[in-house]
Amino acid sequence: MNPRTAPAPGEPIASLADRRTRADRARQVADAIRTHIVSGVYAGGVLPREPELVAEFRTTRNTVRHALDLLRVEGLVERCPGVGTVVTADKYSHGLDRLLGLAEVMREHGPISNEVRTASVVVPPRVVADRLELPEGAFVIYLERLRRLGGIPLSLDLTYLPTDMGEQLLDEDLANRDVFGLIEHVTGRRLGDADVAIEAVNADPHSAAVLDTPRDAALLLVERLTRLDDGRPVDLEFIRFRADRITMRAQVTRS
């Protein structure tokens, strides 16, 4: 097979069950452009013009337009008259290889500001008490924080903490510091590990408004139960990340 006579990506030269449509090809191209965006290939934020994308992906103008439409719906790019297609906002990696607070993760990109929308003492839902290994009816500290980088929302965090450490935390600088660092400061202990569950959810109207993202936009929802190094659970969070701004990353080994 001679690469000089290579077929376009949408034109297989051998096939078991070839039922691909233009929609399939557009998704392939969209996936490739998304990989470019996430890895920062389009520094400066402007995508190549359509004819260049047509040449790069060896496909049709229609397919490229369809692919760009898909990325626009995701909120990753916007069409700007006179400029072309631009990347809407920087997208950052959030590693799953080490337990870090958001400000620690984003250190190289700039400071995280936290808008503390709620800080109160409540009786939580029973499932929250169970996960924190507290008796039913016990009070917890409940925090709701909108977290921004460069003024643009990254995540909306709902946090439950046992009152014995939570009440001390309320006197600390919640606007500028990670809860992780504050827990270690207040307890004098290191954090140990966390159980992390990652889901995708559509933004409810209220979350969408707070995160300044379209209603029904796909969000990464992370439930994270964090323990001190003695095994005691101390922090249960439900974090809604804007999926156009955060990619979760892990390295996984076979054995």
Add this chain to the structure above:
Amino acid sequence: MNPRTAPAPGEPIASLADRRTRADRARQVADAIRTHIVSGVYAGGVLPREPELVAEFRTTRNTVRHALDLLRVEGLVERCPGVGTVVTADKYSHGLDRLLGLAEVMREHGPISNEVRTASVVVPPRVVADRLELPEGAFVIYLERLRRLGGIPLSLDLTYLPTDMGEQLLDEDLANRDVFGLIEHVTGRRLGDADVAIEAVNADPHSAAVLDTPRDAALLLVERLTRLDDGRPVDLEFIRFRADRITMRAQVTRS
């Protein structure tokens, strides 16, 4: 503070910046019920009736209804006349702690069937060739598979493989076996590790139709580059998981 006189979860007894609305409370309740669903608390699939949920979460009937609406939009529950609110489909955990194929992950739940929608030789987008460390213009095997458990779609997988192992794979039982196992079978080598990136995206119309999920539903999009144990990249996948059926899980340590 006496738990017997505990306030409802929505009624803080102390507050720094209390701006919570009914939408916030509904989201809290929805998060708690989602945790129950995902951990299989509602075995049999029927949620408690509204008055019981009102009592459990110490909140109002309106808040419970709002919370159930949020979960219905996510596709997690449905209202069935005469039965109540039921869990739509089982939700499964996909661990990030070890590199496993989907059939290996789901072994205890039943066999995975793969509908091979495309299996062809193509020239991939350049970013795909780069990630597989192939020269630009080199051919690859391209697979598109719809993967089901119990007849219900779990994921739509787009897979790129170098031709030297891909062409042997095409003769294997792609309908019933993981590509991971087949790669190890064909090469006689073990897989080593994989770089995994997790995003949330809205389902484009075509993916939604194939996955039998609502248009714009939030999906987990996993990009995974897998290497043999000698470090050679051999498998690049773009996997769209139905987020109402899969939760990604990891345990993360601080140091």
